Amino acid sequence: MQHLDDGTIHAWLDGALGTGEAAAVEAHVAACRDCADRVAEARGLIAASSRILTALDDVLAHVVPVERAAAVAAARAAAPALAAVPAPAATAPPARWGHRYGRLAAAVAFVVAGTLIITREANRHDVASRREMAHAGNEQRLQRDSTPAPSNAPAAARAIAPEAAPASAPVAALGGAARRAEPAPAVKPHVKSFAQEERQQAAAAKKSVAGTTTRVLGQAEKPVDTSFRTTDVPASSTLAGRRSGEGKSLRLDGLVVTAQSTSATVPTTTPRLVSVDSVERGGIAVRRQTYVIEGGTRVVLEVMPPPAVPNDSVAPAAPAAAHADSAAAADSSSATIHIIRWRGADGTRYTLSGPVSIDALQRVRAALGVK
Amino acid sequence: MDDAERLFRTYHGMLVRYLTRRLGDRDWAEEVAQETFVRALRQDHLTNERAWVFTVANNLVRDDARRDARRRARLALLREETQDDVVEPEPLSLERAQDAALARRAVNALAERDRLALLMREEGLSYEEIAETLHLSVGSIGTTLARARRRLVEQYEALREPQRGSTGHAAS
Numbered sequence: 001m002q003h004l005d006d007g008t009i010h011a012w013l014d015g016a017l018g019t020g021e022a023a024a025v026e027a028h029v030a031a032c033r034d035c036a037d038r039v040a041e042a043r044g045l046i047a048a049s050s051r052i053l054t055a056l057d058d059v060l061a062h063v064v065p066v067e068r069a070a071a072v073a074a075a076r077a078a079a080p081a082l083a084a085v086p087a088p089a090a091t092a093p094p095a096r097w098g099h100r101y102g103r104l105a106a107a108v109a110f111v112v113a114g115t116l117i118i119t120r121e122a123n124r125h126d127v128a129s130r131r132e133m134a135h136a137g138n139e140q141r142l143q144r145d146s147t148p149a150p151s152n153a154p155a156a157a158r159a160i161a162p163e164a165a166p167a168s169a170p171v172a173a174l175g176g177a178a179r180r181a182e183p184a185p186a187v188k189p190h191v192k193s194f195a196q197e198e199r200q201q202a203a204a205a206k207k208s209v210a211g212t213t214t215r216v217l218g219q220a221e222k223p224v225d226t227s228f229r230t231t232d233v234p235a236s237s238t239l240a241g242r243r244s245g246e247g248k249s250l251r252l253d254g255l256v257v258t259a260q261s262t263s264a265t266v267p268t269t270t271p272r273l274v275s276v277d278s279v280e281r282g283g284i285a286v287r288r289q290t291y292v293i294e295g296g297t298r299v300v301l302e303v304m305p306p307p308a309v310p311n312d313s314v315a316p317a318a319p320a321a322a323h324a325d326s327a328a329a330a331d332s333s334s335a336t337i338h339i340i341r342w343r344g345a346d347g348t349r350y351t352l353s354g355p356v357s358i359d360a361l362q363r364v365r366a367a368l369g370v371k
Numbered sequence: 372m373d374d375a376e377r378l379f380r381t382y383h384g385m386l387v388r389y390l391t392r393r394l395g396d397r398d399w400a401e402e403v404a405q406e407t408f409v410r411a412l413r414q415d416h417l418t419n420e421r422a423w424v425f426t427v428a429n430n431l432v433r434d435d436a437r438r439d440a441r442r443r444a445r446l447a448l449l450r451e452e453t454q455d456d457v458v459e460p461e462p463l464s465l466e467r468a469q470d471a472a473l474a475r476r477a478v479n480a481l482a483e484r485d486r487l488a489l490l491m492r493e494e495g496l497s498y499e500e501i502a503e504t505l506h507l508s509v510g511s512i513g514t515t516l517a518r519a520r521r522r523l524v525e526q527y528e529a530l531r532e533p534q535r536g537s538t539g540h541a542a543s
Contacts, residue, residue, distance in 0.1 A: 006521075007514030016498040016513065045520040052527050053493050055467070055474035056392040 004028060004035045009042045271299065271364050291364065299354030299364055305347070340365065375412055382424050383408065385494040390428060392490050395475055399446070403431045422500040425491055429504060469534070477527040485519035492516055 004012075004025060011017050012025045029035050271291035279286050279302075286304040293299055339353040340361045350370055352361050383404060390400030407428045417423045478486055484505060491501050498512040507515065 005514070006517035007511070009513075010517040010520070011498065011513030014492065014498070014513070014516070042517065042520075045517075045524050048524045048527075049489065049520040050493060052474045052477060052523055053392055053490065055470040056395065056478065057388065 003032065004038065006038070006042065009035070009039055010046070013039070013042055013046060271367055274298070291368070293354075293356070293360070293364055297354060297356055299352060299356065299361065301368065301370070302351040302353075304349050304351075344370070375408075378411055378420065378424075379408055382421060386424060386428055389425070389490050389494045390432065392478070392493070393486070394432065396446070399435075403428055403435070406431055419500060419503060421496060422503040425494075425496060425500070426504045429487065473527055473530045473534075476530055477523050480526045481519055481522055485515055485522065488512060488515045489519040489523065 008017070008025060012022055015022075017025065029039050271293045273289060274292050275290045277288050279288055281304065284304055286302050289301045289303070291299050291301065337353055337355055338358050338361055339351060340358060341349065341351045342365075343349050350365075352365055352370075354361060354364070356364075386404045386407065387397070387400050390403050391397045394400050394403075407424055410427055411417065411420075411424060414423075478490075481489070484507070487505060488501050488507075491504060496504070498509050501507070501512050502509045
């Protein structure tokens with residue numbers, strides 16, 4: 001038998017030869033000193049090349065984490081079946097991944113915390129800015145409360161569920177279940193329903209010219225101060241209660257709003273700011289704020305710096321085209337536009353106009369808290 | 372364990388290692404590996420999974436190299452930009468870093484076919500699979516591997532020799 005070639009030797013060492021061929025090579029190597037030496041050399045080459053190639057594994061990894069993560073995410077999105085497959089430890093050391101996820105978690109936590117802080121600050125600012133706009137819609141509320149509630153909408157449920165929902169959502173997001181209804185031990189209800197409480201507080205507010213009133217959030221009302229309170233109410237007084245059965249007590253977390261009322265002459269609803277723009281009058285930039293008041297009527301408050309305007313003058317009612325453009329556009333074009341003007345303590349001049357009576361404008365002014 | 376998971380568990384590690392050794396860039400290697408498995412999942416049936424996986428990976432690398440040379444430059448740029456955020460797996464010792472650099476140069480000195488055959492053999496591919504992937508005859512694989520191994524070792528030793536000399540000179 002002639003000597004073995006390198007290819008055959010390597011194939012034999014790699015186990016790539018068939019049984020018969022391998023046996024022949026083995027026999028030849030056992031008999032041929034030269035080929036035995038070459039086999040030994042080949043073994044050394046195989047081992048050395050493997051060791052050299054192992055050194056190639058010392059390369060940087062995860063040097064472009066964002067792009068690679070995006071590529072992996074895209075690949076996994078394209079192949080959902082791979083999503084559940086963990087990466088082998090050999091190619092994705094847990095410590096590194098953990099570090100990356102830790103960073104990611106920290107970043108998410110930072111963003112969430114920042115968002116919450118900003119939201120809270122914004123709410124505080126909003127609350128502060130509207131503290132002066134607190135109103136007492138007590139007459140209307142009394143009127144509403146005196147109307148029998150529909151049989152399928154108990155007062156408490158009406159007071160809490162539809163109206164307080166938007167305001168309570170952030171509370172729920174912060175971990176509080178705003179309206180969780182969970183079975184509680186049979187406890188005698190010791191807290192009045194929100195409707196009862198509302199009526200009592202409304203009555204109290206009516207008596208006091210200036211004081212603190214407490215009422216449940218209304219649709220057009222803005223929270224001045226909120227507190228989160230858990231109360232026990234009869235199950236039958238809530239929708240959830242009816243679902244879960246009569247006679248059981250439910251724990252309801254309700255939002256109670258405390259508002260500071262500053263005037264006895266308050267409008268029935270808070271003017272709702274719908275737009276703010278700026279116009280120029282005589283070279284002076286005037287801020288124009290449009291509010292919607294009761295009945296969908298729009299009134300316009302213009303705020304302008306000096307020069308002077310008659311202080312606290314009440315101008316009757318000539319249709320003022322410039323004002324009517326914005327104030328009465330949504331209402332009857334034949335409505336008479338009334339205007340009241342006054343000057344603030346700092347010299348700022350205010351003009352409030354709208355297709356309502358002067359008394360109504362005064363109430364709007366009081367509700368806005370612009371002095 | 373479904374086919375996707377089995378395929379991934381079986382071949383991902385070796386494929387990434389193979390690609391890393393070939394490319395010298397683990398991020399790129401893992402991207403190519405991911406894309407390979409994505410394509411594998413689109414296949415209804417694979418007759419020879421391992422050969423298919425390595426063939427597709429090789430083609431992807433080739434396509435990448437042809438089509439997107441700028442991408443590597445961009446990756447290098449991003450690597451520099453994100454250098455501060457990089458968490459190294461572990462610092463390489465000077466000796467290991469030198470070994471890695473020499474090995475890279477030695478491997479790069481091989482002919483493409485020899486290099487691929489050697490790298491695939493190191494990942495355990497059979498001669499038949501290597502032949503299928505590289506479109507060679509099975510009988511030629513032994514010769515190819517023998518040549519590749521010998522050249523790799525010789526090249527590596529040749530590259531190490533000056534360093535040994537300088538080290539010995541410094542030591543003396």
